[in-house]
Amino acid sequence: MIVDSAAAFREQIQSGWLKGDGPAVPRACFLVEPSGFRLSRQSARDNAYMDLSVSVDPQRALDQHRALSERITACGIPAVRFPGHSTTPDELFPNNVFATIPGRSIIGAMLHPERQLEAGRSDIRAFFTQLMRYEEVDLSGRDLVAELTGALVIDRSHRIGYCGMTQRVDDAGCQAMHDAFDLALSFRFDLKPTEYHTNVVMSVLASRALVICPDAFVDPEVPAAIAEAYPGHVLEISSEEKEAFAGNCIALNFKDLFMSQTALDALAPEKIELLKSWHFNVHGVEMDEIEKAGGSLRCCVAEIY
Numbered sequence: 470m471i472v473d474s475a476a477a478f479r480e481q482i483q484s485g486w487l488k489g490d491g492p493a494v495p496r497a498c499f500l501v502e503p504s505g506f507r508l509s510r511q512s513a514r515d516n517a518y519m520d521l522s523v524s525v526d527p528q529r530a531l532d533q534h535r536a537l538s539e540r541i542t543a544c545g546i547p548a549v550r551f552p553g554h555s556t557t558p559d560e561l562f563p564n565n566v567f568a569t570i571p572g573r574s575i576i577g578a579m580l581h582p583e584r585q586l587e588a589g590r591s592d593i594r595a596f597f598t599q600l601m602r603y604e605e606v607d608l609s610g611r612d613l614v615a616e617l618t619g620a621l622v623i624d625r626s627h628r629i630g631y632c633g634m635t636q637r638v639d640d641a642g643c644q645a646m647h648d649a650f651d652l653a654l655s656f657r658f659d660l661k662p663t664e665y666h667t668n669v670v671m672s673v674l675a676s677r678a679l680v681i682c683p684d685a686f687v688d689p690e691v692p693a694a695i696a697e698a699y700p701g702h703v704l705e706i707s708s709e710e711k712e713a714f715a716g717n718c719i720a721l722n723f724k725d726l727f728m729s730q731t732a733l734d735a736l737a738p739e740k741i742e743l744l745k746s747w748h749f750n751v752h753g754v755e756m757d758e759i760e761k762a763g764g765s766l767r768c769c770v771a772e773i774y
Contacts, residue, residue: 471647471655475690478656482698487653492571493626493676494722495772497547499593500538501563503759505555506530516665516763518712523761530758534561537727537754537769544725544752549596549773557587561759562768565619565637565666567593568650569603569774575649577617578608580637584616585609601773606649608642615642619666619768623650624698626676630655631695633667633686656695659687668767670711671695674720678702678747682711704743710735714756714765721770724748729756729766 472478481487506527541548553560566587568575574597579585588609597603608615615621620638622631630652632643640657647655661684664670670685671692679699683692684707696703706715713735718728726749733741733753744751756766 470653471644471657473657475688475694478694479697481654487627487629489626489676491626491628492774494720495774497549497773498541498721499549499551499563499567499771499773500534500769501551501560502534502553503527503530503558503561504553505558506561506758506762507555507558518665518669518760518763525761526758530561533755533758534769537756537766540752540754541721541727541770544722546721546725551593557583559584559762559764560587561762562619562764563587563593564668564768564771565616567771568617569597569772570650571774572603573649573651574598574601574603574605575617575646576605576607576609578611578613578615578642578645580614580616608645608649611641611645613641613645614639615646616666617646618772619668621646621650622667622671622673623652624673624676625774628653629698631667631671631673632657633660633664633670634658635660635665637665656691658691661685661687665763666768668717669714669764670716672716672718672767673699674718674726674749675723678704678744678749680704680706680716680718682706682708682716684708685711702747704740706736706740710737710740714760717765717767719767719770720749721772725750725752727752727754727766727770729754729760731757731760732765
């Protein structure tokens with residue numbers, strides 16, 4: 470079921486039919502290393518978080534990316550690294566192109582041509598279909614736009630999808646993702662024109678907590694309704710904290726929460742303490758070079774369920 474109003478979402482949440490019986494956290498993750506790191510002019514067309522006038526340091530971006538992998542694996546979380554290609558500069562943000570549910574791999578339908586090239590990677594496809602023996606659902610050849618877990622933030626345990634409508638997803642893409650991720654309920658809503666991906670403005674942490682920036686939504690009733698689904702476990706962030714990528718965080722197990730150091734530094738101390746009170750270990754990782762490309766830590770991590 471897909472709903473598109475706060476009232477309809479509240480009705481479904483309050484009806485009690487949604488079950489928390491799915492895996493809330495992934496069993497592993499994968500990353501694609503930046504190769505010849507540069508800023509994509511195509512992505513900058515609708516990504517207000519990018520500034521093409523700044524210079525970038527490819528080696529520093531690679532070093533930060535490797536440090537992220539090391540921090541993840543130090544927590545006992547398996548991480549697979551794939552090589553990147555200089556022809557596809559946004560490849561270090563694989564979660565928009567490749568995603569999984571148990572037994573199924575999903576290929577996204579990307580808006581920009583450079584990112585469409587990523588969807589054709591035979592090695593990542595083979596990893597899931599031949600090695601993992603996953604069924605493949607390929608959205609990339611369809612007449613739609615669906616940038617997977619960039620556009621769609623998912624409460625995995627309850628199988629609820631939160632789809633913020635921007636240029637990076639259309640109505641057909643929302644429906645296709647609802648089906649591909651085998652969701653019980655999807656909530657479709659409008660983000661403000663300055664936003665490009667839902668996972669920059671909100672995150673569901675291990676299906677038990679919510680980080681959200683209410684100012685990023687067109688209708689203020691939407692974030693209020695989403696918050697009601699996580700009573701007692703809602704962290705509201707300001708626009709300034711959101712612009713520092715505080716909403717672009719991810720819990721890769723039930724205790725380890727990862728965000729960029731930029732995001733962690735931007736969060737008010739009492740908000741960090743709130744996250745800790747929910748029994749999260751908060752890991753800040755230096756990502757400022759990578760963030761010049763308009764995405765942050767969560768964008769670099771694709772989950773394997």
